[in-house]
Amino acid sequence: MTSARPVDQFAAPAGLDDVPDSVGGVLSDFFDRVIPHAAAIDPVVGEAATMLREFTMNGGKRIRPTLLYAGWRCGVSEVGRSPAPGDGDNPAEALRAGAAIELIQACALIHDDIIDRSDTRRGRPTIHRAVETAHTDAAWSGDPSAFGMAGAILIGDLALSWADDLFHGVGVAEELPAGALRRGAARRAGAVWAAMRTEVLGGQILDIVNESRGNESVSAAYRVMEFKTAAYTVARPLELGATLAGGSPALINALRSVGHDLGIAFQLCDDLLGVFGDPEQTGKPSGDDLVAGKRTALIAVGLNRAGAATGGELRGLIGRELSTDELVRARSILVDVGAVADMEQRIDRLDERAQATIAALNVDGSVRSELSALGHRLGHRQR
Structure with missing residues (x-):
């Protein structure tokens, strides 16, 4: 080497x-x-x-490692922290x-x-x-x-x-450092790491099964989001960082709650980007989620809100290549039935709840402020 x-x-x-x-x-x-x-x-x-x-x-925004580091900084700066010998100050x-x-x-x-x-x-x-x-x-x-x-x-x-x-x-x-891989915090972090790997793969399995089943329920879409995105992208990285730092159970539980809310908001925003995103910004073709036939929360809400005729039309625009006119039509249906507004309202509510939890964290004020700003950006990316 x-x-x-x-x-x-x-x-x-x-x-x-x-x-x-x-x-x-x-x-x-x-x-x-x-x-x-x-x-x-x-x-x-x-x-x-x-x-x-x-x-x-x-490229890539390195969101997950940034959140992990934010969790680690929360753990290190926790008020009243009494680290065990060798807990993660490095x-x-x-x-x-x-x-x-x-x-x-x-x-x-x-x-x-x-x-x-x-x-x-x-x-x-x-x-x-x-x-x-x-x-x-x-x-x-x-x-x-x-x-x-x-x-x-x-x-x-x-x-x-x-x-x-x-x-x-x-x-x-x-x-x-000698013994770094054997200390208690590292062992606990290893358990979080193992759970995260299983959850992301489990979420991917749910994702492809939902597509093949044609499952159009909002609850099924949220189940995928919970494991494929919320846990893996936000909640587990925050938890992993705080665990490495030897953070308290109360802090880790609070960060897990923050991560769940921000993770769902992140995915809902991603669902919007998957239909309305600018390829120059996303690096993927416009309307890619529609073409791929993804059963996202946005699509599920749109189908549930649409009447029989409009719902059937939208269903016919999912899972195949689309012309420019067809893509415009699919987008207009999602807007007209209120699915887009529904997603944006959900994102706002999740962000507000996460921000309230962050504000109550018993950590250094500068760390709390940075995490708050990062969390807000996760659910409000530009389309």
């Missing part, structure tokens, strides 16, 4: 806005270490690992855990793009399309499309495997 900076030499971010760059540095260091090992197996394995690196390092541990979540996210996105048959991600070809193109360019035998999907599945699996390695310190353990 190549030499790189010890994990504890990554400077603590000055504020939450600096976390994405700091996590990017941890990821870059990790890839420097593990890609040569992959390439030693065979150059094509190294090329696949490099493709994963480029995908992971290309910001490098929080940055490393945040970088590991980014690898889980890479896996989830790569596999999601296969499931959704997406061609682009963040303005570039999705991994399965890029692997398909490499097959075609090399004039290899077999079906390029099948090869692309198989290669992308394996690259996603590699990301998930490396996420565990990074979280548990494999490949960096020689540079961690």
Whole structure:
């Protein structure tokens, strides 16, 4: 493995806005270490690992590691905190855990793009399309499309495997403080980590089953959101950071509540972006959720509010390629039946409840203020 900076030499971010760059540095260091090992197996394995690196390092807002670091800062600054010996006062541990979540996210996105048959991600070809193109360019035998999907599945699996390695310190353990991986806070954080992995995969299973069943209920859409997004994107990262810092059960419970509300608001906003989003901002085609046939809360509310004729028309505009006129019509139905207004009202209520919980947190005022601002941004992204 190549030499790189010890994990504890990554400077603590000055504020939450600096976390994405700091996590990017941890990821870059990790890839420097593990890609040569992959390439030693065979150059094509190294090329696949490099493709994963480029995908992971290309854009992304690093929301999950930022929330994890916010949770860690809450834990460290908790009023009356009495940390056990070795509890997580080292910001490098929080940055490393945040970088590991980014690898889980890479896996989830790569596999999601296969499931959704997406061609682009963040303005570039999705991994399965890029692997398909490499097959075609090399004039290899077999079906390029099948090869692309198989290669992308394996690259996603590699990301998930490396996420565990990074979280548990494999490949960096020689540079961690003695006993860091055995202390109580790390063991408790490991349990949160394991639960988070199961929840995000469980949410993905629910998602594809709901689509295949054609389940149009709002409750089914919320069940997917609870596990695929709310827990994984917001609640578990906040909990994980606070747990690493040795935060109290009361603080962890409050952050879990904040995370649930903000996570649902985040997904409702994402549902709006999936239908009304600007491709220049989202990096995905306009109306992508409609084409993919996703049974989001927005679609479920729209179908439940529409009458028989309009509901049937909207149903006919879900799960297939749409012309510009058809996309405009689908959007107008969702607006006219009040589904969009319903989503926006729900987002506002969830944000207000989360903000009230944040205001009551028994932590440093500056930390509370940063978390409040970050939380508000999660549910109010521009369409």
